[in-house]
Amino acid sequence: xxxxxxxxxxxxxxxxxxxxxxxxxxxxxxxxxxxxxxxxxxxxxxxxxxxxxxxxxxxxxxxxxxxxxxxxxxxxxxxxxxxxxxxxxxxxxxxxxxxxxxxxxxxxxxxxxxxxxxxxxxxxxxxxxxxxxxxxxxxxxxxxxxxxxxxxxxxxxxxxxxxxxxxxxxxxxxxxxxxxxxxxxxxxxxxxxxxxxxxxxxxxxxxxxxxxxxxxxxxxxxxxxxxxxxxxxxxxxxxxxxxxxxxxxxxxxxxxxxxx
Numbered sequence: 001x002x003x004x005x006x007x008x009x010x011x012x013x014x015x016x017x018x019x020x021x022x023x024x025x026x027x028x029x030x031x032x033x034x035x036x037x038x039x040x041x042x043x044x045x046x047x048x049x050x051x052x053x054x055x056x057x058x059x060x061x062x063x064x065x066x067x068x069x070x071x072x073x074x075x076x077x078x079x080x081x082x083x084x085x086x087x088x089x090x091x092x093x094x095x096x097x098x099x100x101x102x103x104x105x106x107x108x109x110x111x112x113x114x115x116x117x118x119x120x121x122x123x124x125x126x127x128x129x130x131x132x133x134x135x136x137x138x139x140x141x142x143x144x145x146x147x148x149x150x151x152x153x154x155x156x157x158x159x160x161x162x163x164x165x166x167x168x169x170x171x172x173x174x175x176x177x178x179x180x181x182x183x184x185x186x187x188x189x190x191x192x193x194x195x196x197x198x199x200x201x202x203x204x205x206x207x208x209x210x211x212x213x214x215x216x217x218x219x220x221x222x223x224x225x226x227x228x229x230x231x232x233x234x235x236x237x238x239x240x241x242x243x244x245x246x247x248x249x250x251x252x253x254x255x256x257x258x259x260x
Contacts, residue, residue, distance in 0.1 A: 031197075040136070137165070138166050
């Protein structure tokens with residue numbers, strides 16, 4: 001027996017057996033304790049590696065974005081995260097800040113630049129969210145962080161999507177993204193949080209890469225950006241104008257409290 005263990009650590013086949021066993025044990029632990037520990041562990045490791053690997057590209061996009069957008073290349077916005085705690089989502093800016101004679105922002109279609117369209121079509125505008133993931137505000141896979149204004153229009157069941165960290169990509173994004181209805185999108189989010197698994201997240205990641213290269217589901221047909229949930233509900237006559245105004249004011253109050 002002593003000779004067997006000596007051979008195990010001194011021969012190529014023995015070292016190979018040990019490595020395979022370690023990988024198998026690690027994989028088994030990742031599967032069994034994925035939601036409790038390893039999901040966040042992989043978020044930190046993978047986002048950290050991605051930041052290092054893509055740092056030259058990030059720096060290049062910062063410089064180009066500053067030139068193209070004539071100023072700040074970053075777009076930040078309050079988004080509800082885990083347990084509805086509001087954080088600042090960071091993306092590369094794809095639209096200018098051009099306003100009309102009354103000081104109101106021009107429609108999205110007029111502010112979305114050719115450079116911005118390229119960022120969106122390749123999903124490069126999402127790269128700065130790696131820092132949100134590394135900081136623990138987001139996860140690599142999870143329901144996409146929506147607007148505070150979207151959250152207040154959700155039912156209690158739909159708001160359950162905020163029980164977990166919001167993701168860079170998610171089940172809804174690989175099943176239609178902006179080309180499905182809001183009800184379908186939120187249903188996919190609830191389905192995801194009900195069953196978070198190691199293999200499920202890997203499957204979503206591979207599907208995401210496939211869709212990014214195919215440039216699938218970037219925008220809903222006839223729109224330049226996805227319609228807000230409240231606006232969609234109003235357009236579909238699912239709520240009244242008074243209900244819309246009340247919820248919109250509630251969202252403004254939440255955002256205002258976060259700025260204090």
